[in-house]
Structures are given as structure tokens and as C-alpha cells.
Amino acid sequence: MAKKTKKKGLTPRCEDFSAWYNEVVLQAELADYPPVRGSMVIRPWGYGIWENMQRALDDMFKASGHQNAYFPLLIPMSFIEREKEHVKGFKPELAVVTHAGGKELEEPYVIRPTSETIIYSMYSKWVQSYRDLPILLNQWANVMRWELRTRLFLRTSEFLWQEGHTAHASQDEAEEEARTILGIYRTFMEDWMAMPPVTGLKTEAEKFAGAVRSYACEALMQDGKALQAGTSHMLGQNFARQFGLTFQSKEGREEFAWNTSWGVSTRLVGGLIMTHGDDMGVVVPPKLAPIQVIVVPIARSDDEWATVAEKARQIVNTLRDAGVRADADHRRHLSPGAKFFEWERKGVPLRLEVGPRDVARGEVVVVRRVTAEGEARKEAVPEARALGETAGWLKALQTLLLQGARARREAGTHRGEVSSVEELGALLDEGAGFVYSGWSGDPDVEERAKDVRATIRLIPDEEFRSATAPTRCAGGGEARTEVVWARAY
RNA sequence: CGGGGCGUGGCGCAGCUCGGUAGCGCGCCUGCUUUGGGAGCAGGAGGUCCCCGGUUCGAAUCCGGGCGCCCCGACCA
Structure with missing residues (x-):
């Protein structure tokens, strides 16, 4: 029997994690390759998991006062180009529609890579007074980012996600919204996916194009790599300025609204696979299993x-x-x-x-x-x-999976002084997943860390920080904050 | 975008060096026997050998050009 298992089974994770992942996705009938490069077909078993994720998240969004809406797939090119940082971030991966109805279009449309621009342009129509705020909308949609290197669920050119977009009368309120959503994501990942993430703030280099601040959930996969599983952005007034999203305040002044945007995608399915899967196949937590x-x-x-x-x-x-x-x-x-x-x-x-x-x-x-x-x-x-x-x-299994994932995260976490990029690289080579260290705040360190394929995943939230703050820095300089390093998907 | 690999029944592959009837395993269909950890036997169906051009009496095979996909690195949910 052992022989048979070997013959028909998957490549063991320890032998080639990446091969294991690809095989498990196909053999568990989660997804398949369509005749379109870089995209995927989500098969019923995989889609069933996604539907359960959607339902849980949707309930949480609704419970926190959000409503669903839908905005168009096609966005005028000029919209994307309006916010400087935003366009810089997305330009290279845009798919553009130049022809329709048998004619070349006067202005090309981009297939949405994300919907900030079109949504805030609409909000500007709907908002006059502070009484019209906040607007708390979410949409379930597909988006397209032309990726050079793709993997089923983890990175495909077209993917499914939800994108929340809110507008507020004050920065504090927007900030609170972004944090609230991060909390919802974290709760969802722990309670439903049994995938405990670390939460925190992204560095300037890693934040969303066009955001003032980006928050994220980072989960540690079984192979020791980090997966950015959900992001929540405080956009400040950047988009409001570009799209004339203004309101009259209580005091009668015209002010720009404060925005947030946040999303999780079908990438979560990939995270689920890499968190719980074993050499026999996928393991779906009971709360998300289409068949329990x-x-x-x-x-x-x-x-x-x-x-x-x-x-x-x-x-x-x-x-x-x-x-x-x-x-x-x-x-x-x-x-x-x-x-x-x-x-x-x-x-x-x-x-x-x-x-x-x-x-x-x-x-x-x-x-x-x-x-x-x-x-x-x-x-x-x-x-x-x-x-x-x-x-x-089923309940016990759900708990067991969370405990197992927690234990793996802890086992894969290295805390202690790290005083050079080389040392950081060595730790990661030795199997460390999340490496905590001090950081001077200098982006040059992040640049140099690329040599060892490491990135700062997060400036961790309070509860994840080390009991004693590190005094040394992974890249030299004075330790101003603690950060979490990892090799990431 | 660089590097590597691969395109042959549904899937995985062999055949290519040395040109001549397209083959194997799995799957599929039919029948019988089976069923407590990937069933057995018998019969059967299924192919523009990625595309275009060239060489040749004859090309899956040789030559030229194209296309596509997968994997590994730089950028990204």
C-alpha cells in the first residue's frame, strides 16, 4: 500500500513545496488552467470554498455598516492617470481596451486593476454635505493586473476579490475605518480560515500606490514564506483631491473627504492550501468546507x-x-x-x-x-x-487547525538581535519565516535586503511586538521601530 | 523582462540522433465478476504528432520561421 500511495500521491511538501502546491490545486480540483495565459478557472470545489469565504466576510461587512454596490469593469484611462502615485504603481500591469464596436476608441479604457478612481469620481457626485458621509460601500468583483509570473490562486492576471471604498468627514474616522477592517480581516482569518496572521503597518516602500498608509495581514505559510493576505489602506485626501470629492462641513467650509480602501482576494484560497495542506492533499477548515x-x-x-x-x-x-x-x-x-x-x-x-x-x-x-x-x-x-x-x-477540528497553524507560526518566528542584512539572510536560509528586528526607517536597508530576497512585511501592531524592543538593526543605524522581515509570495 | 524546459488520443509520456504501418501507462465506453484504503478480466472507441514554410518519392522525426504553455530569478493582492 505504501508503494501505491507513493506512486499515485503528490510530491511531498518537503521535497518541492512549489510542485506540491501546483499538484494539489489541480488534483483536488480546486482550479485548472484555461487557454488564457496567466488566468485560471476556479472549479466547483475551489469556488465553493470561496463562496463560503465570501458569505462570512460579507456578513461581517454588513454587520459593521457596509453595503454592497457594483461599479463598472472598464475605467477611462484618464481616471487611472489622475493620481500620480496610483498610476505609477499600476501602469505596468494594465490591460487596455482600445477597440470596441469595430472602431478605435477615442479614449482607451483600462480593465480595472482596482476601482478607487471610478468609485471616488462617483462619490463626488453623491456627496455635498457632511450629512452625506460616511459612505461605506463594498463591491465583489473581478480585477485584472497583467502579471508576468502567475500561480493559481496566489497570483493570476484576473482574480476575484472584494474591494471596500469608504469616504469620511475626518481623518480620524478614516483611520478608524481602516483599522476596523484590518480587525475584521484578522478575525476572519483566525476564526474561519484557522490562519492566524500578524497585523501591522506597511513601510513606505511596500504600501499601496496612492495610499497614505497601508495596513496588512501577513500569514506564514508552511514553507516559511509570508503571504500578504489582506490589506486596508488609509488613502488620506489623495483621491478626493483628484476627483473633486468635497463636502461642506458643519462649519460651512468646503473640505476634501477622507477615503479608505481595503480588499481580500481569491489569494486567500491559496493561503488556505499552504497553511493546512499536507502530503495527502488539501485540508479545508470545517467552517469553510463546502462539504463538511x-x-x-x-x-x-x-x-x-x-x-x-x-x-x-x-x-x-x-x-x-x-x-x-x-x-x-x-x-x-x-x-x-x-x-x-x-x-x-x-x-x-x-x-x-x-x-x-x-x-x-x-x-x-x-x-x-x-x-x-x-x-x-x-x-x-x-x-x-x-x-x-x-x-x-467539526468544531474541535476547526480549533485543532488553528492551534496547529499558530504553533507553526511561532516555530517559524525568530526574535532577537539581528545586526546585518547578511545575518538576516542567513536566518532565512536556515528556515526562519518571520524575522523580527530593529529598523532605522531607512528605505536603503530595504533595498539592500533584496539581495537576500527579504522584505519588511510589517511594522507589527503592539500585540505582536517583542517583549523587549530590539536595539540593533538588520541594516545598521539606530533602531527606531521593530519590523517583521520575511521572504514573501 | 532574463534563464531553463516542454508542445504527440482526455491526462502523463515514449518515439526524433539513424525519415518509411503512431505506440505505452492512466483515464474513457461495453460486458461479466467485484467493492471495509487508489478493483480484475475480456472487448472497444479515441490522433490536423502546436502552427506556417522548406528539403525529400515520403517528415512526429531533418532545416528555417512563428506561436503557446510550464518552471526558476527581478517587480506586484
């Missing part, structure tokens, strides 16, 4: 099949009534073993096996996709108990 419990009937004769299939249906119905996303695999042309492998590859958290023996004994065999230390992977339990405890098992 897969019931596999096992039978020899047609008679047996009739019995177990009926039992499987009953179990599925009972679980569904209890709010569990359950399904049964009634395909008869596949052996049970083949089904086991398939659903494990796809990362379904729990499997219930129902064979003639089990039915006779009033039992089912429960199999966990991941187990805690000392916990049985497979056990036969009375059917009634299984049905009663499924919700609890």
Missing part, C-alpha cells in the same frame, strides 16, 4: 448496496437538518478506497463509512482528516452518537 461530512457507503451485493445507500441517505438528511453540510458518495463504479483518497485529497474534514457490518451493529466508522496528538484517526461509534457529536467534532 462525506458519507461513503460500502457494499458488495446489490442488496447490501440498497441497505447501506439508504442508511447513508438517512444520515445525510439528519446531519443536514442539524445544519451540517453533509453529502453521500453514491457512485457505484468507484471502490471505497478510491473515494477515501479523493475526499481526503479535497480536504473534507470528516468521513463516515457505512458498510453492512456497521448497519448490522448500528454503528458508523468515523474518520478524521486531521487528528490531535494521540487521537484515533478512525473509529467505529454508535450511529446515534456519531450524529449527535458531528457538530462537536
Whole structure:
């Protein structure tokens, strides 16, 4: 059996993480390559995960006072060009529509790489007075950034995301909004994805093009690389100035509004894979799994099949009534073993096996996709108990995944004095993921750190900072702040 | 954008050096037997060999040109 597993299994993560990732995405049927370079088809299993992410996030946005809206795919080129830093950041990766209706357009349209410009131009129409503020909108959309090097979910030319865009009457309020959203992202990543990020502020070099400040969630993947998983920007009045987004204040003065924008994308699916996946395949946290419990009937004769299939249906119905996303695999042309492998590859958290023996004994065999230390992977339990405890098992699995990811993040975090770029590079070479160090604030250090492929991921928020602040700097100079270094996706 | 690799049934590949009937594994279809960790046997379907041009009696194979994709590095959610 070991031989067979080896033959049909995935490239082990320790051997080639990148190959493992590509294989797992294809073999778990999360996504596939379409005939268009750099883009992807998200298959039902992958899209199901994304839909669950969307639902959770959407609920959180709504609960915090945001509404959804939709803005156009095409943006006049002149809009993108209006904010100086913004255009600098995006110009190289724009896809431009120059022809339509059989004619060359007078002004080309860009396919949105992000929607700040068109949205704030609309806000300027809608806002006259401070009474019209704040505007708290979000849109679920696709965007396009012409990427040179792409990877399924992690970086594709077209991707799906949500982009929130808000306008406020004061800087404080905008600042608070940006921080609130960062908190929502963090909560979502921890509670739903079981992917605990570090949060903080981006450096000038790493911030969003056009923003005053960018905040981000950075998660540590199993291979020790950091993934920027969500960003929230305080845009100041940069866009408001360019698009005439003004309002009359209580005092009667005309003022520019303060904006924020924030987003997470289908990249999160990639993060999920690289956080929890193992050499058998994907592991989907129960709260995001399109199918939480897969019931596999096992039978020899047609008679047996009739019995177990009926039992499987009953179990599925009972679980569904209890709010569990359950399904049964009634395909008869596949052996049970083949089904086991398939659903494990796809990362379904729990499997219930129902064979003639089990039915006779009033039992089912429960199999966990991941187990805690000392916990049985497979056990036969009375059917009634299984049905009663499924919700609890799923909850425990969710917790277990978060604990595991937390432990890996801690194990991959290096704290202590780092006094040179070379030392930083050595630490990363030795397997460190997040390296905390002091920083002088000099962008030149960031430039030099590129030699060891390291970037400052964040100036971490208070709770992530080291107990004793570092005194030395990764790149020389006086330590003014603590930063988190990593090699990043 | 630089470097590397690859384009041959749905997928993974061999064949190419040395030109001559297009092959293997998996998958797929049919039938029978199976089913508690990737089922077995028998029969069967399925190909503009990436494209264009050249050489040749004859090109998957040799020559020229193009296109596409994947992987590794610099920039980016």
C-alpha cells in the first residue's frame, strides 16, 4: 500500500513545496488552467470554498455598516492617470481596451486593476454635505493586473476579490475605518480560515500606490514564506483631491473627504492550501468546507448496496437538518478506497463509512482528516452518537487547525538581535519565516535586503511586538521601530 | 523582462540522433465478476504528432520561421 500511495500521491511538501502546491490545486480540483495565459478557472470545489469565504466576510461587512454596490469593469484611462502615485504603481500591469464596436476608441479604457478612481469620481457626485458621509460601500468583483509570473490562486492576471471604498468627514474616522477592517480581516482569518496572521503597518516602500498608509495581514505559510493576505489602506485626501470629492462641513467650509480602501482576494484560497495542506492533499477548515461530512457507503451485493445507500441517505438528511453540510458518495463504479483518497485529497474534514457490518451493529466508522496528538484517526461509534457529536467534532477540528497553524507560526518566528542584512539572510536560509528586528526607517536597508530576497512585511501592531524592543538593526543605524522581515509570495 | 524546459488520443509520456504501418501507462465506453484504503478480466472507441514554410518519392522525426504553455530569478493582492 505504501508503494501505491507513493506512486499515485503528490510530491511531498518537503521535497518541492512549489510542485506540491501546483499538484494539489489541480488534483483536488480546486482550479485548472484555461487557454488564457496567466488566468485560471476556479472549479466547483475551489469556488465553493470561496463562496463560503465570501458569505462570512460579507456578513461581517454588513454587520459593521457596509453595503454592497457594483461599479463598472472598464475605467477611462484618464481616471487611472489622475493620481500620480496610483498610476505609477499600476501602469505596468494594465490591460487596455482600445477597440470596441469595430472602431478605435477615442479614449482607451483600462480593465480595472482596482476601482478607487471610478468609485471616488462617483462619490463626488453623491456627496455635498457632511450629512452625506460616511459612505461605506463594498463591491465583489473581478480585477485584472497583467502579471508576468502567475500561480493559481496566489497570483493570476484576473482574480476575484472584494474591494471596500469608504469616504469620511475626518481623518480620524478614516483611520478608524481602516483599522476596523484590518480587525475584521484578522478575525476572519483566525476564526474561519484557522490562519492566524500578524497585523501591522506597511513601510513606505511596500504600501499601496496612492495610499497614505497601508495596513496588512501577513500569514506564514508552511514553507516559511509570508503571504500578504489582506490589506486596508488609509488613502488620506489623495483621491478626493483628484476627483473633486468635497463636502461642506458643519462649519460651512468646503473640505476634501477622507477615503479608505481595503480588499481580500481569491489569494486567500491559496493561503488556505499552504497553511493546512499536507502530503495527502488539501485540508479545508470545517467552517469553510463546502462539504463538511462525506458519507461513503460500502457494499458488495446489490442488496447490501440498497441497505447501506439508504442508511447513508438517512444520515445525510439528519446531519443536514442539524445544519451540517453533509453529502453521500453514491457512485457505484468507484471502490471505497478510491473515494477515501479523493475526499481526503479535497480536504473534507470528516468521513463516515457505512458498510453492512456497521448497519448490522448500528454503528458508523468515523474518520478524521486531521487528528490531535494521540487521537484515533478512525473509529467505529454508535450511529446515534456519531450524529449527535458531528457538530462537536467539526468544531474541535476547526480549533485543532488553528492551534496547529499558530504553533507553526511561532516555530517559524525568530526574535532577537539581528545586526546585518547578511545575518538576516542567513536566518532565512536556515528556515526562519518571520524575522523580527530593529529598523532605522531607512528605505536603503530595504533595498539592500533584496539581495537576500527579504522584505519588511510589517511594522507589527503592539500585540505582536517583542517583549523587549530590539536595539540593533538588520541594516545598521539606530533602531527606531521593530519590523517583521520575511521572504514573501 | 532574463534563464531553463516542454508542445504527440482526455491526462502523463515514449518515439526524433539513424525519415518509411503512431505506440505505452492512466483515464474513457461495453460486458461479466467485484467493492471495509487508489478493483480484475475480456472487448472497444479515441490522433490536423502546436502552427506556417522548406528539403525529400515520403517528415512526429531533418532545416528555417512563428506561436503557446510550464518552471526558476527581478517587480506586484
